[in-house]
Amino acid sequence: MSNNWDLGKLKKQAIGNQKFDEYVLNESGILEYSNLKVLDIGCSNGFKTKMLFDKYDNITSITGIDTDENAINEAKVNFIEDKKYSFELKSIDNLNKCSTYDVINLSYVLQHLEHPQEILKKLKSILTDRGIIIIKVPDDSFKFCYPDNEDLLHKIFYLYENEIMKKQNITKYTDRYIGKKVYNYLVQNDYNNIKLYYSVSDTIGKTVEQRLKFFDSSIGFRSAMNKSNVSEKVKNEMEELLYKLKQNFQKEDFYYTMTVLYYIASK
Numbered sequence: 001m002s003n004n005w006d007l008g009k010l011k012k013q014a015i016g017n018q019k020f021d022e023y024v025l026n027e028s029g030i031l032e033y034s035n036l037k038v039l040d041i042g043c044s045n046g047f048k049t050k051m052l053f054d055k056y057d058n059i060t061s062i063t064g065i066d067t068d069e070n071a072i073n074e075a076k077v078n079f080i081e082d083k084k085y086s087f088e089l090k091s092i093d094n095l096n097k098c099s100t101y102d103v104i105n106l107s108y109v110l111q112h113l114e115h116p117q118e119i120l121k122k123l124k125s126i127l128t129d130r131g132i133i134i135i136k137v138p139d140d141s142f143k144f145c146y147p148d149n150e151d152l153l154h155k156i157f158y159l160y161e162n163e164i165m166k167k168q169n170i171t172k173y174t175d176r177y178i179g180k181k182v183y184n185y186l187v188q189n190d191y192n193n194i195k196l197y198y199s200v201s202d203t204i205g206k207t208v209e210q211r212l213k214f215f216d217s218s219i220g221f222r223s224a225m226n227k228s229n230v231s232e233k234v235k236n237e238m239e240e241l242l243y244k245l246k247q248n249f250q251k252e253d254f255y256y257t258m259t260v261l262y263y264i265a266s267k
């Protein structure tokens with residue numbers, strides 16, 4: 001079973017999303033206030049936490065929690081000199097109900113939780129009156145391509161979800177289609193001022209090299225070659241599907257698109 005996220009991959013992804021992450025934070029209006037307290041849930045080694053929140057003087061306290069021990073240890077070492085930051089090895093399930101926050105950030109985390117609706121209910125109780133929750137999530141139904149006569153994209157999704165994803169510790173609860181559901185979860189939990197932003201990327205105007213990189217980050221991570229609990233048959237089947245679809249990404253007339261969803265809400 002895989003127990004740890006690939007921190008190198010997360011860093012690359014963070015850099016790729018940086019501009020839109022900043023755009024959403026600015027749009028939220030929260031930066032108009034002073035003395036802000038941030039909670040970054042699933043902060044990993046804090047690289048992205050710093051990238052998004054460090055430059056604002058009015059953010060005076062940043063707490064990161066994660067269940068990945070290696071990542072949290074790395075964060076503790078890297079931020080030892082900066083008193084604004086604190087990192088804790090802690091699950092979202094064990095949050096202290098006495099502390100409240102002005103910004104609660106969940107970047108690519110909600111989709112991995114067993115009970116996302118219950119967690120959202122809990123998080124509302126630790127938001128300040130002026131506070132906001134920012135939730136960044138994927139949804140594979142916002143991914144499509146053309147031409148794909150063999151329906152490779154959906155075969156890859158199907159094989160990953162049914163034979164690979166659930167057999168890895170870190171993705172055993174993952175919902176690859178959560179993006180469309182979060183609005184309903186927020187309304188059900190009586191959140192207010194809900195806003196949704198879409199960050200759309202596609203292959204148009206990209207060089208072959210950029211297209212191949214895009215393939216690797218958006219689809220290629222489903223490879224099972226380095227994953228445990230997966231049969232050789234499934235590993236090979238996935239490699240073949242990925243290889244074939246990757247060939248298409250080299251063609252100039254091939255189109256692929258994906259969308260990342262960002263929700264903001266207050267209590």
Ligand SMILES: C[S@@+](CC[C@H](N)C(=O)[O-])C[C@H]1O[C@@H](n2cnc3c(N)ncnc32)[C@H](O)[C@@H]1O
Nearest residue numbers: 010042043044066067068090091092107108109
């Ligand atoms: C896909 S990574 C995203 C990391 C980072 N937020 C980013 O956007 O790059 C998901 C992170 O959530 C953490 N995580 C998963 N379940 C968690 C839980 N119950 N409580 C706290 N963190 C959790 C994982 O350990 C991992 O670091």
